[in-house]
Amino acid sequence: MKVFDPYDIWACPSLGRLKHRWYQGDKSAGIVLRLVALLDALAPVPLRRMLGVDKHDFAHVEAMLLPLTLEKKNSVVSKFRSMLTSSGGWGLPFDWYSKNGVYDANTPYVTNTPYVMEALLSLAETPELHEEAMALFHGTWGFLESLKIMHGDANMLALSYAPVDEPRKVVNANAYAAFAYGLHAVHGRESIRDQAREKATRLACWVTRQQKEDGGWFYYADNEPGNFIDGFHSCFIVKNLLKMVRLLPETQSLVDESIARGWAFIQENLLDKEAGLCRRFVQRSHRDPYKWDLYDQAEFLGLLVDFKRYEEAGAFATRVEQKFRKGNHWYCRIDIFGRRWGRDFLRWGIAPFLYHRARLQVAVKGSC
Known part of the structure; x- marks a missing residue:
């Protein structure tokens, strides 16, 4: 289903370049960006139509909605194949300008690809789709192995968000990577399962070591400007650690305490008990x-x-x-x-x- 997105306007080359300049410290770019952001807040759809922004399909959204749709399963497999990037994973169908750099529309992300991996394993349960779905699943090993090593020792591993050089380590991305490697440890080719298990464990260890004393995690594994702690990224970390330990029960002693502390942090700091909803931030980077x-x-x-x-x-x-x-x-x-x-x-x-x-x-x- 093709839809608009909160970030699609920033894929327009002129706005994207302005956003990149702002991340680089150009305050004058921020003036124009604030005006665009105001227009976006007031009239998001008319603004997109005025800018000629197209609606898009998203592979990981198709994956999440797979159990809820009546779409033929073979067409979903074909759609996943058509959305596959040259690096063997899935990302966003437009350029993304972030604090970590500029990623073009052919860039796969470790935060998106695991959703499709899960969907492919589900589709592979249908006999006539098994071979094609598993071929796509096995192909994601190459994507994972293309991620850049940003920290590595005998016990811990941290990888990049995408197969490009990045200046900052993203904590939730490594929780996704731990889960993705866990999927290969259980469902991947026999020849790589031990390697996948070892990497999943080291990734999970690194994620737990980034946890603050109060149980929360910063988005980036550093104390540089622009860092933040928010709701859904915090939930992503706990969710992926839970998924990984279900796949690899032997890692339970490594991550159980971290999961419990992270879940307690989310409930205590992000749930607004009066409103009955989750707040957006514990620590903001912007307004x-x-x-x-x-x-x-x-x-x-x-x-x-x-x-x-x-x-x-x-x-x-x-x-x-x-x-x-x-x-x-x-x-x-x-x-x-x-x-x-x-x-x-x-x-x-x-x-x-x-x-x-x-x-x-x-x-x-x-x-x-």
């Missing part, structure tokens, strides 16, 4: 006009399901739906004035929320 983000709610809901707190998850999901849904449309953010923003911007929180809500429904049904 914007949005108070609530559906992505935070989606990933918190996912953890409630992971920890089998089904009654709490059901009540939470109902509150979120009341806030972020209007009629048949979902919105991905709510601003400081209470206005919903980003109607049907599927990737940004909507697809993850629908996915985790479906997981909750299955879990509740199975526990009855």
